[in-house]
Amino acid sequence: MKKVLVLFAHPKFEKSRANLVLVNHIKDKEGVTFRDLYEEYPDFLIDVPFEKKLLEQHDVIIWHHPMYWYSCPPLLKQWIDMVLEFNWAYGPNGKALSSKICLNVITTGGSKELYCTQGINSYTITEFLRPFEQTANLCLMNYNKPFTVMGTYKLTDVELEVYGTQYSSLIDSLQQ
Amino acid sequence: MTGSILFDAIVFLLGAIICVSIAKRFGLSSVIGYLMAGVLIGPYVLGFIGEEGEDILHFAEFGVVVMLFLIGLEIEPKNFWNMRKTIAGMGGLQVAGTMVLSYFFFYLIGFEWKVALVTSMAVALSSTAIAMQTIKEKGLMETTFGNSAFSILLFQDIIVIFMLGAIPLLANTDKESTTTTHEAAGNLLDTLPMGYQTLAIILSVVLIIGAGQYLIVPMLRKVAQTGVRELLIASALLIVFSISFLMEYVGLSPALGAFLGGVVLSSSEYKHELESTLEPFKNLLLGLFFIAVGASINFVVIAKMPLTIGGILIAVILIKALVLFITGSVFKMKLDQKMLLTFSLAQIGEFAFVLLSFAFQLNILEQEQMDILLVITALTMSFTPIISIINERLILPRIGTKESIKRPMDHIAKSQNVILVGFGHFGSTVGRFLRSHGIEATILDQDSNRVDFLRKMGFEVYYGDATRIDLLESAGIAQAKILICAIDNPSITQEITKLVKEKYPHVELMIRAQNRYDAYELLNMGMENIYRESLDTSLSLAKDVLSKLGFRKYTLNQQVQNFIKYDESSLRRLAAEPKQGDNYIFKARKELEEQERLLNEDFKRGIVEYDNHWDSESIRKVLEDQQKDNPS
Numbered sequence: 001m002k003k004v005l006v007l008f009a010h011p012k013f014e015k016s017r018a019n020l021v022l023v024n025h026i027k028d029k030e031g032v033t034f035r036d037l038y039e040e041y042p043d044f045l046i047d048v049p050f051e052k053k054l055l056e057q058h059d060v061i062i063w064h065h066p067m068y069w070y071s072c073p074p075l076l077k078q079w080i081d082m083v084l085e086f087n088w089a090y091g092p093n094g095k096a097l098s099s100k101i102c103l104n105v106i107t108t109g110g111s112k113e114l115y116c117t118q119g120i121n122s123y124t125i126t127e128f129l130r131p132f133e134q135t136a137n138l139c140l141m142n143y144n145k146p147f148t149v150m151g152t153y154k155l156t157d158v159e160l161e162v163y164g165t166q167y168s169s170l171i172d173s174l175q176q
Numbered sequence: 177m178t179g180s181i182l183f184d185a186i187v188f189l190l191g192a193i194i195c196v197s198i199a200k201r202f203g204l205s206s207v208i209g210y211l212m213a214g215v216l217i218g219p220y221v222l223g224f225i226g227e228e229g230e231d232i233l234h235f236a237e238f239g240v241v242v243m244l245f246l247i248g249l250e251i252e253p254k255n256f257w258n259m260r261k262t263i264a265g266m267g268g269l270q271v272a273g274t275m276v277l278s279y280f281f282f283y284l285i286g287f288e289w290k291v292a293l294v295t296s297m298a299v300a301l302s303s304t305a306i307a308m309q310t311i312k313e314k315g316l317m318e319t320t321f322g323n324s325a326f327s328i329l330l331f332q333d334i335i336v337i338f339m340l341g342a343i344p345l346l347a348n349t350d351k352e353s354t355t356t357t358h359e360a361a362g363n364l365l366d367t368l369p370m371g372y373q374t375l376a377i378i379l380s381v382v383l384i385i386g387a388g389q390y391l392i393v394p395m396l397r398k399v400a401q402t403g404v405r406e407l408l409i410a411s412a413l414l415i416v417f418s419i420s421f422l423m424e425y426v427g428l429s430p431a432l433g434a435f436l437g438g439v440v441l442s443s444s445e446y447k448h449e450l451e452s453t454l455e456p457f458k459n460l461l462l463g464l465f466f467i468a469v470g471a472s473i474n475f476v477v478i479a480k481m482p483l484t485i486g487g488i489l490i491a492v493i494l495i496k497a498l499v500l501f502i503t504g505s506v507f508k509m510k511l512d513q514k515m516l517l518t519f520s521l522a523q524i525g526e527f528a529f530v531l532l533s534f535a536f537q538l539n540i541l542e543q544e545q546m547d548i549l550l551v552i553t554a555l556t557m558s559f560t561p562i563i564s565i566i567n568e569r570l571i572l573p574r575i576g577t578k579e580s581i582k583r584p585m586d587h588i589a590k591s592q593n594v595i596l597v598g599f600g601h602f603g604s605t606v607g608r609f610l611r612s613h614g615i616e617a618t619i620l621d622q623d624s625n626r627v628d629f630l631r632k633m634g635f636e637v638y639y640g641d642a643t644r645i646d647l648l649e650s651a652g653i654a655q656a657k658i659l660i661c662a663i664d665n666p667s668i669t670q671e672i673t674k675l676v677k678e679k680y681p682h683v684e685l686m687i688r689a690q691n692r693y694d695a696y697e698l699l700n701m702g703m704e705n706i707y708r709e710s711l712d713t714s715l716s717l718a719k720d721v722l723s724k725l726g727f728r729k730y731t732l733n734q735q736v737q738n739f740i741k742y743d744e745s746s747l748r749r750l751a752a753e754p755k756q757g758d759n760y761i762f763k764a765r766k767e768l769e770e771q772e773r774l775l776n777e778d779f780k781r782g783i784v785e786y787d788n789h790w791d792s793e794s795i796r797k798v799l800e801d802q803q804k805d806n807p808s
Contacts, residue, residue, distance in 0.1 A: 014728050042729035075730075109795055153796040 001031050002101075002175045005058035009037045009065040009076035018107050018152040018160055019066065025164035031175055033058060037075050044078055051083045056096060060174045061141070063132060064105040070121075070128045080135060089139045098140035101174060103147065104132055105167065111151030125150075144174075187224040191217045192463050205310050205565075210463050211558045214470015225471050237526060238420070239461025240305045242454055244333070244431040245416050247308065247326070248438020249447055250317075256439050259327055266324055266503055267331020270521075273499035274300040281491055290346045291545060294535045297339045298549065299492055303525035303557055304329045304431065305465055310520060310561060321513040324504070325521055333432040336527050337377070340427070340534065347538040376426045384419060384433060388440030396446045412453045415441075429527075465526070473554040477547045485548065489555050493563070496522040496556075512572055519567045523556035593657040594618070597642040597672060599626060599635075602688055602709060603662030607635070617660065618651050643671045645679060653680050660686045666694045673703055692747060692770065699751040715739060746777060 006026065010019055013036070027034035033054065041047075055061065065072045087093045106125060114120045115128075125148055136143035147170055149155075149163045191213035199209030217224040251259075278299040282292035307325055316322045392415055399407045416434055423433030441447060478485050497518045504514035529550070536546045596607050596617035603619070610617055619637040621627050630637040642648060642663075653659065659676055661669050666689070673685050686705045689695040695706050719732045750773070 011730055012728075014731065038730040039728060042733045153799050 002059040003057065004029075004032045004060040004062065004171055004174060005054055006032060006034045006062045006064050006105075007037060007076065007079065008035060009063075009073045009079070011038055011073050011075070013038065016066065016107075018149055018155065018163075019064075021157075021160040021164045022064075022105070022107070022149065022167050025168045026171055029168065029171060032171060037079060038073075041075060044075060046079055046082045048082050048085070051079065052085075052088065052096070055083070055100075058100070060101045060103075060171075061097075062103055062105055065107075067106050067108040067125070067128070071131075084135070084139060095140065100141045101144055102136040102139075102141040103144040104129055105147045107149045107152050109151070109153045111154065112148075115150070184225065187217050188213075188464065188467060191224075192467060196463070205313055205561050206463070207306050207309055207466055208558075208561045210466030211470040211561070214467035215473060215558075216470075217467070218471030218473065220473075220475040237465060239458055239463075239465045240526060241420050241430045241434045242416055242458040242461060243305065243308060245419070245434035245438040246451060246454055246458055248435040248440075249442045249451055251439055252442045253439055259323070262324065262327040262507075263331050266507055267328045267335070269503045269506060270328050270499055271300045271332060271335055273502065274496055277495045277499060278492065281495060285488075287545070290540055294343060294346065294531065294540055295545075295549060297343075298528035298531045298553070299496065299524055301332045301336060301525045301527040301531075302329060302496070302521040303523050303560075304333065305462055305526055306523060306557055306560065307520050309462055310564065316516070319513065320509055321516040321520075324507065324509065324513070324517055328500075328503075328521060330432075330435065332525070332527070333429050333435070336531070337428055337432075339531060343531065343535055343540070344538060346535075346540055377428060380422055380426045380428065380433070381436060383422065384436050385440050388437060388444075392437075392441060393444050393446070396444070396449075400446070400449075408449060409453050412450050413457070415450075416454070469526075469554050469557050472550065473558070474547060474551050477551050481548075485551060485555070488548070488552055489559070492524065492552060493522045493556060493559065496524075515567055515571060516564075519560065519564045521560075522563065523560035524553040525557070528553045593655070595620065595648070595651050595653060595656050595659045597659065597661050598622075598663030598688075599630065599637060600662070600664060602664065603660070606660060606662055611635075618656075620647065620651055622663075643668060643675065645675055648672075648676065653683060656680075656683050658684045658686060660688075662688045664688075664690065666690055666697070669694075670697065670701065673698065674701060677702065695747055696751040699748060711740065711743065742781070746774070 008019075008023060010016055013019060013023075023034070026032055035054070063072065063076060065076050071077070084090065084097075085094075088096050106129075108115070108125070110121065115124050117123070125146060129146055133143045147167060149160075149167075152160075155163075192210060195213035195216065196206050196209030199206060199212065216222055219225065275296040279292050279296040282295045283289060287295060307329060311317055311322050311325060317326070396408075396411060399411050415437060419433045419437045420430035423430040441450065500518045500521055501514060504517050509517065532541065532546060532549050532553075535541045536543075541549070594610065594615060594617040596603055596610075596619045599607060599619050599621040603621075607617055607619060616636060619630070619635060620642045621630075621637060622642075627637045638647075638651060642661075645653075648659075653676065661672055663669055663672075669687060669689070673687055676683055676685060684705070685703055687698055687703055687707065689698055689706045689708045691708060691710050695708050698706050715736045719729075719736050722732055723729050750770075
């Protein structure tokens with residue numbers, strides 16, 4: 001069974017209805033290491049050696065975060081900047097992450113219709129996630145397509161539960 | 177005049193409370209208040225106390241003993257040793273000069289040579305009680321003047337032993353056989369042959385030092401373990417009583433013994449406990465002493481020969497002042513410091529009562545001479561505080577600090593940009609962090625043990641009292657960018673920061689404050705960078721509590737930062753508000769009111785959300801409302 005590392009970043013987790021449901025579905029699963037980055041590093045002081053060790057011990061890396069201003073929350077960017085070191089994650093000798101699976105799990109307030117050429121946001125989620133995709137590529141990881149929960153403002157509790165179950169089964173399939 | 181102790185106590189206390197309050201209201205020293213009270217309740221005005229005045233005086237002298245013990249506590253052996261030249265030099269010059277001049281004066285006005293000699297001895301001694309009380313009250317202990325005055329007084333305490341030894345040699349041999357009352361000779365020294373006397377003196381000093389190290393400190397440790405506070409008070413009194421008893425037994429000055437005892441205990445961990453325990457006793461006993469002096473002024477004698485008394489009074493004060501001024505000049509004191517010294521020690525002290533009555537018992541003095549001299553003594557004691565005020569209000573403002581400052585070059589080798597005062601728990605953390613960034617601050621600390629230890633660890637640490645500007649100057653304050661004040665005593669902190677701000681305004685002051693009230697005072701003194709030791713730590717704890725209760729750490733971090741900002745601004749606002757009376761006696765009450773005020777402000781502020789970013793709930797609500805308004 002492959003081991004899954006969920007790197008969760010949400011500065012206002014206590015106020016996020018959608019993410020609470022999602023996280024509750026996966027955080028205690030077997031073979032899943034759930035890391036709440038804002039709780040681990042409230043002062044942005046990331047323990048780089050420890051994070052690198054975690055990465056080495058896992059086969060699937062999930063960046064789980066809300067989409068805000070078309071990107072990830074600042075702590076996850078900080079994590080990427082600090083942990084994915086030259087000649088470790090990338091560069092001539094940077095093979096530490098090679099052939100691991102990587103993907104984003106995204107929540108957005110706006111619904112799917114808003115994220116297209118005709119929509120208010122002009123581009124699709126896949127396009128907004130290009131920087132993450134390319135980061136994974138440079139680190140020789142296999143970037144999977146994202147799991148998205150969109151239009152969270154309008155989702156009912158029942159609908160959210162469905163997304164939670166889907167998230168859980170996605171992880172099950174990744175563990176195969 | 178009634179025999180009831182309770183009634184006497186009421187009279188004394190009431191007199192003190194009324195007169196000292198009045199004196200303080202007019203900005204006068206409390207000594208004057210006590211003296212006034214003494215005159216008022218004494219036999220010549222209200223007549224509440226009469227003959228017992230002298231007994232009270234004897235009892236109240238114990239206040240002087242306690243005071244010397246407390247002064248000793250503040251002087252570490254190292255400092256005491258450093259002062260030896262000042263003590264012998266200034267003290268010797270003052271005593272010798274005053275004795276010579278006053279001997280000739282009294283001889284010329286017709287006293288017999290023996291009488292003139294005894295009188296000159298009495299005149300040479302100043303009042304430790306009055307001078308030290310005034311110096312402490314004005315916070316001048318750490319100035320050149322304070323040091324010099326203290327050195328001279330200490331020398332007098334030592335020399336009085338020899339004076340008491342010399343007086344019997346002057347006794348008229350033919351009369352002595354008829355004298356049966358030989359009270360003061362009841363001590364051990366007089367019964368011993370000469371050689372053994374010296375031995376007894378040395379032995380008792382050794383005994384005090386030995387007992388301090390190997391008896392008193394272990395005893396205090398045991399007492400501290402019991403955790404019963406009044407036992408500590410009992411021990412403190414026991415120490416002082418025992419030393420006084422021992423000293424009186426061998427015929428030394430109890431005050432001197434107490435001072436030595438204090439010095440021995442000054443490096444012990446119980447220094448501050450002893451200080452705070454004995455302080456109230458000292459103040460009350462000293463007050464009693466001053467009242468007794470006031471009450472012992474014999475107005476009948478004054479009325480009988482006002483001109484003689486007045487003449488002698490002026491002459492004595494002039495002689496003493498002249499000699500003190502010369503002493504100050506010889507030791508190159510600055511003019512303003514010299515003037516302070518001149519006027520503060522120009523009185524005849526409490527030792528005169530002892531010396532004169534001893535000489536009287538030995539029939540050296542006649543009743544009339546004795547009466548005159550006692551009145552003169554009491555009057556000089558009452559007048560010098562008044563003269564000091566004239567000096568401070570009228571003379572000093574004209575001459576103050578006009579002389580150029582010339583000081584010897586420092587011995588502190590390397591001057592740094594940062595001076596760190598105080599290297600205790602707080603200061604050392606600051607210092608370590610600076611050091612980890614390659615900033616080696618010049619460290620000043622008062623704890624000689626710590627200084628030695630830190631030096632061994634390779635720190636640049638200097639021992640000394642940072643309220644002394646000359647020490648700060650040798651530490652390179654003139655070139656310094658920043659002075660960090662990390663000591664835990666608010667009044668010393670204020671003293672240092674005030675001094676530096678005044679003389680070296682270019683130096684940035686970073687100040688540790690203990691709490692809000694401390695910070696208020698510093699803010700009102702115009703200080704900017706104030707760090708309350710109680711702020712960050714307590715919020716850090718509160719933050720962790722909330723985290724354990726399930727609050728998110730990142731949010732708490734933001735909230736703590738915001739709370740600090742809010743608290744700092746409210747601190748500055750409240751500091752600027754006028755206080756409801758400067759009633760520091762009821763500090764606890766004031767602090768309670770202040771706390772109430774703060775909690776009220778917090779309540780008005782409510783639970784504050786500082787930011788709404790990432791708050792999907794509120795966005796959802798806005799969107800929902802929008803949908804309700806115009807359903808599409």
